[in-house]
Amino acid sequence: MRGMLVALALAGMGFGVALAGEGADGAHPHFKDQGVLHWDTSLADALKTAAKENKLVLIEYGREA
């Protein structure tokens, strides 16, 4: 129930709540961003990927809907 309320709240704020796979192949663990970003789930991995690709790290700190 709590999860559903959070999901509705996030959806209301304009954030998608699709449940995707658990970060497989760099996908976001919880939503489908259509492959816009490669997602890591640890800071060390994300910094490593960013250095390799000459990019920045976008941290999304939140709660699974």
Add this chain to the structure above:
Amino acid sequence: MERTLTADAVRDRAAELFVGLKSECDAPNQEAEVAKLLREKLPGAGTLPFIGVLTADGKWVHGFSGHRSPDQFLADLDKIDASPLLDASPATVKKLEKIAAAAEKALAKQQWSKVFKAESAAAKLIGRHASRNTVSAAAAKARGVAESGLSKAYDALAGGETRDEARKTLYQLSKAFRGQPEGDEAAAGIKASDRLGRLAEIAEEHRAAARAKAATEFAGTRWAKLFTE
């Protein structure tokens, strides 16, 4: 961030700028370092998600909490883009300039492995600088040369021309581009050329099966088509 990141106006810019780090605030194994950083940098933030942007060497660039519309997020991207933190440090600039000079020299001498060595060295350094464009352009030209040679060799083999010239080109490419995908493709091309030669010696009734087998073995390379067309 799903809707914002996938908005037409945002997606390409975001993809060019970022890799993502998803951090779960409720997960038992959630990284304390990330939570601590966001609490420090976004004091008083109360609405999830918290968003932070770091350089690849961990410097804080920008952040916010809560929802951002695509337009708001584009304004964030402008601020991020303008940050001097994204620029290479003076020490890194020196290194990048040296690497770029080496890449240009190698390109002029057609020393492809040195061009890729420069590309790899530049990729290990953090920060923006125009010298990177020089290195990327040199690597792109080197790849163009390889692609041109590979295409020519393919056309020769597909057109039933003598295999010797194609094989020679492929051998040179496999050596010059060793360690690169183009070198692997050239090496596979040599094997494909040899296989074509052996196919010609196979009895007519077994040839179709042998071609099908070869097509499977070369799947994932341009050479597979030599056995199916």
